[in-house]
Amino acid sequence: MTDKKLHKILLIVIFSLITLVMATATVINCLTLPERPFSETENRYLQKFPEFNFDTVTEKTFMSDFESYFSDRVVLREDWIRLMNSFDRMLGKREIKGVFTEDGRMIEAWKSYDADSVNKNLAAMQQFAEAYDKKKVYFMLAPTAQDIYSETLPANCGAANQKAFIKMCYDSLPLITGIDVYTSLSAAKNDYIYYRTDHHWTSYGAFLGYEAVCKAMQINGFALNDFNIEHAANDFRGTLYSKTLDNSIQPDVIDIYTLATGEPKSEIKVFGEEQTYDSLYQRDFLEKKDKYSTFLGLNTPKLDITTENLSKVENDSKLLIIKDSYANALIPFLSKHYSDITVLDLRYINGTFESVEVNVNDYDAVLFVYNVITFSQDTNVSKLSFMSE
Amino acid sequence: MVFSTLVFLYLFLPLTLIIYYASPKKAKNLIILLSGILFYSWGEPIYVVVMLISTMIDYTAGLILNRFENNKTIRRVCLIVSIVMNLGLLGIFKYSGFIAANINAIFGTELIDINNMYFFGIEYLPMNTLPIGISFFTFQSMSYTIDLYLGNVKVQKNPISFAAFVTLFPQIVAGPIVRYDDVAKELDDRSITLDLIYDGIIKFIIGLSKKVIIANSIGALWTAVKDTDISQVSVLSSWLGILAFTFQIYFDFSGYSDMAVGLGKMMGFNFPKNFDYPYLSRTISEFWRKWHITLGAWFKSYVYFPMGGNRKGMGRTVFNLAVVWFLTGVWHGASWNFIVWGSLYGVIIIIEKLFLGKVLQKLPVFIGRIYTMLLVILGWVLFDTADLATAGNYIARMFGAGGAELIDSTSLYYLATYGITFIICIIGCTDLPKKAAEALKKKSAPLVNYGGIAVLTGMFVLCAAYLVDQTYNPFLYFNF
Structure with a gap:
């Protein structure tokens, strides 16, 4: 031939x-x-x-x-997607499905937000603070990795300024005490404060959040060396990995902080479920993909956490937390200071406070915990304006 | 169904080709017909009936034209019925909504309820549910009756062969507009050779890569710019945006044509060429001889020449050109944008015919190319914006209207992230790759042959990767 x-x-x-x-x-x-x-x-x-x-x-x-x-x-579906993503990167594309991969870390892009819906959220929170003007209301709006590591992002990529966003939010809520966690997170940027493959902060990032809360709420908090740190999993690939499927980024570690002097006994009740849990950590999730859910389990409308044998009981012993998933890694720290914590996730509530059996007046303080990206995109915060009825 | 999907590539195509190659010569047209019906029904499960009715009418018209060879009246009636029927289908499905909307606008009332239009009891929304490819298959099938009337082709007595011509899946949804004459011989007798399959695979892979890798990538930039509020778009971004569309439409459309030609060859057909490096043209007239060649040829043969072409004096030529270009605009879609877009091309081509063409011939090549591309690029704004006002605002923005920033950080980011893609696009729409391959082939044919296979294999694999996760894979011709 x-x-x-x-x-x-x-x-x-x-x-x-x-x-x-x-x-x-x-x-x-x-x-x-x-x-x-x-x-x-x-x-x-x-x-x-x-x-x-x-x-x-x-x-x-x-x-x-x-x-x-x-x-x-x-x-070979996932391998095909990886091949496409690497070729896209070769062509100069820096962002894959809204995720930057820079400097060994995946970062969720946040470029703009709907000012109207943010203003509605803020107005609803202000209205809430007015309705319960005897309560101390706090708000911790945490920056995400995008702002803390903004210098690693490509030039001109349009990343919006979260520091300014946080200030704008705090300034428009005169009745609510804004908690500054930005300063300590950005000072700790060389530490492991955000997951490399997930959009959440790590336990250490959450610990910095806990310190900021303690300072603002005048809680006599525990120091870092009061805790034993357990590396409960070292193969965590989070939500951002699910988008890029980039294997070249080192998987994350899930750290569980426990008091060296012994954890107080907690009981967690999930709204609408009969069963109660006796740990803040649902270790089943360490074996699954969604390892962040180790902290307090899956998202749910309401959790009631009761804790006994507190070593440092504060005057405010009942706390209401209204939050997104960033709070899940933070709450285990705070549980050591309150006999009762009720945790509400507005995304899953479609009624008044009564509908989830909450009377805001029963609580000594209210704490809002959100990260910038969720807060700017989540229209559910505005539900607060009718929930008190 | 469209070519750039996994279901087509890894299910429909292999199954169809295996059955097609395995079946005896006599059964092959039947396989084409059945696979074509399945292919078309996948996208238009109801309107496939429209296509089959159109096919049957034209087939019957062909038989009658042939039977009454000497009866001019019957022949004429027969031709008119075929044309009216095909244009009627186009009118009902493609233009009735547009016409109704304009009638409503003129009288300032809801004279016609656009959202409730019925055709033989079937509710249809002409603005949204244009049967895919209707402008292609009606034109194709009309070419048969017209050519038969003019005596250019012989009658097709076998209904399966005729239906196979219309339903031949490679060219059914996005061209090229294959005329009956183009494939008449091959419909009755074709041989599928090694050379033909080889050429077909090359064309197909090149076409698929043009569409899936290049057009979709650069198209994302145009989408991003188009989705930005025009008052936030800088001058540089507006140019990058429409340049991105300029490349997207070329690589997408010519990619589809290449795939069609390639698939045709794999099945033993030689379809006409549809694109011939149009972005290298020196005049608009040349551009339209090299862009969507089969459409221009169709209008030339069946509208321009029958009207007298350029043989009846300058006045009549200008009129004929105006008609053809108005129709070309209308063919691309039922909206004022397309009408203005086509008509402006008509005006430019008339001006070129009168004097500009001769002037441009004397000037250096690059001036002609810049002139042509500038007009083509501005034309694409009209082509791909929602309405005339949007197009006007966009073009104004390109020239700094409304205090547009010249360069902003977004435009620099576009440049940084799409720079390489732009370079690939620029090289890809010239004949440089072809010339380079030819020059190399003179030095070492095996190197080019085997190196070419390696490159094509890589491209084909990469296409699979891009098809798996289709975040952006638009079908651009739903208007046609």
């Missing part, structure tokens, strides 16, 4: 092989995978096989769902 023909046959063989191998392997995947598998890495349920009937076909949902079904089961 002449060389003239040989290379042509070679290309045809390669093209056919790639196509047929991909096709066969993917069809085998479709037939063998469970009906609706959960992708731990991508943190979502995969598309199940769509129903085939006259309506789904004429409305074309069958076709579009089938395309998702097929592409969810394509062989």
Whole structure:
């Protein structure tokens, strides 16, 4: 055979092989995978096989769902995505699905926010503080890694200034005491304060938050060396990893801080559940993908934490916390100072305080804990304006 | 279905080709017909009926034209029925909403309820639910009856072969506009050779890469700029944005055509070329000879020439050109933007015909190219913005209106993150890669042959990667 023909046959063989191998392997995947598998890495349920009937076909949902079904089961799916992302980086793209990967760390991009919805949140909080003007109300708005490590981000990438955002929020809430955690976080930027692959702060970051809360609320807090630190997991790949699937970033460590003198006994009751838990840490999650949920478990409308044998009981012994998930790593620290803590997540509450059996007047203080990105995007904070009715 | 999906690439295509190659020669057109119906129904499960009705009418018209070879009246009626039917389908599905909206605007009332329009009892929303590819398959199938009437082609008596021509899936949704004449011989007798399959695979991989890797990547920049409030867009960003679209539409559209040509070859057909480095043109007239060639050729053969072309004096030529370019604009979509866009091209081409073309020929090549690209780029603003006002504001912004900043940090970020992609685009729309390969081939043919295979394999693998996680993979021709 002449060389003239040989290379042509070679290309045809390669093209056919790639196509047929991909096709066969993917069809085998479709037939063998469970009906609706959960992708731990991508943190979502995969598309199940769509129903085939006259309506789904004429409305074309069958076709579009089938395309998702097929592409969810394509062989080596995650490796293909990694290949695309690395090629995109080669082309100069710095941001993948809203995540920067710079200096060994993934950083969630925050470029702009809807001023209207932020103002609604702030107005609702102010209204809340007015309604309970006898209560001390505190607000800790934590910056995210994007601001603390802004110098590692590409030039001109449009990252918005979180320090200014925090100041703007605090300034517009005259009845609420703003807690400055920005200063201590940015001073500790060389320490392990944010996860490399997740959008949360680490236990140490949360500890700095705890120190800031103690200072503002005049709590006689514990010092770092009062704690034993347990490296409970060292293979945590978080929410940001789920977006980029970048394996080159070192996985994260989940640290659990316990008092060297012994932890006080806590009981955690989840709203709407019969069962109570006797630990602030749900260690089952250390074996799963979503390891941050080790701290207080999955998101839920309300948690009641009662703690006995407190070594340092403060005068304010009942605390109401209204928060996003940043607070989950912080609350274990605060639980050592309050006999009762009630934790509310407004994203999961669609009624008044009464609907979750909360009477704000029972509490000695109220603490809001949010990170900048959630607070700027979460419209649920504005529910506060009607929850007191 | 569109080519740039995993279901097409790793399910439909391998299955279809295996069955197609395995079946006997006589059955191959039937396989084309069945696969074409499946391919089209995947995107248009209801309107596939429209396509099949159009096919049947044109097939029957063909038989009648042939049967009454000497009866001019019957022949004429037959042709008119075919044309009216095809244009009627286009009118109902593509233009009725636009016309209704304009009638409402003129009378200032809701004379016609645009949201409740019925056609044979089927509710349809003409603005949103244009059957995919309707402008392509009606034009293709019309070409048969017109050519048969003019005596340019022979009748197709086999209904399966004729239906296979219309439903031939490679060209059904986004061109090229393959005329019956182009494939008449191959429909009845074609051989699928090693050379043809090899050429087809190369074309297909190049086309797929153009669409999936280049067009989608650079298109994301245009989307970002378009989604920004125009008062926040700097001069540099506005230029980068529309340049990004300039490349996106070329790589997307020519990529689709390349894929179609490639798939056609794999099945034994030679479709006409649709793009020939249009962005290297020195005049707008040349640009339109090299951009979407089959559309221009269609209008030339079936509108411009029958009207007398340029053989009836300058006045008539100008009129004929005006008609053709108005229609070209309208063909691209039912909106004033497209009408203005097409008509302006008509005006420019008339001016070039009158004197500008001769002037440009005498000037250095690069001046002609800058002149052409500038007009083409400004044209794309009209083409891809929501309405004339938006287009006007955008163009004004490109020239600094409203106190636009010349350069802002966003535009620098665009430049930094899309710079390499821009360079690839610029090189990719010239004939440099082709010339380089040809020059190298003279020195060492095996190097180019095997190196080419390595590059193509890499590109094909990369396309798979880009198809798996389709965050941005638009289909641009839903208006056509």
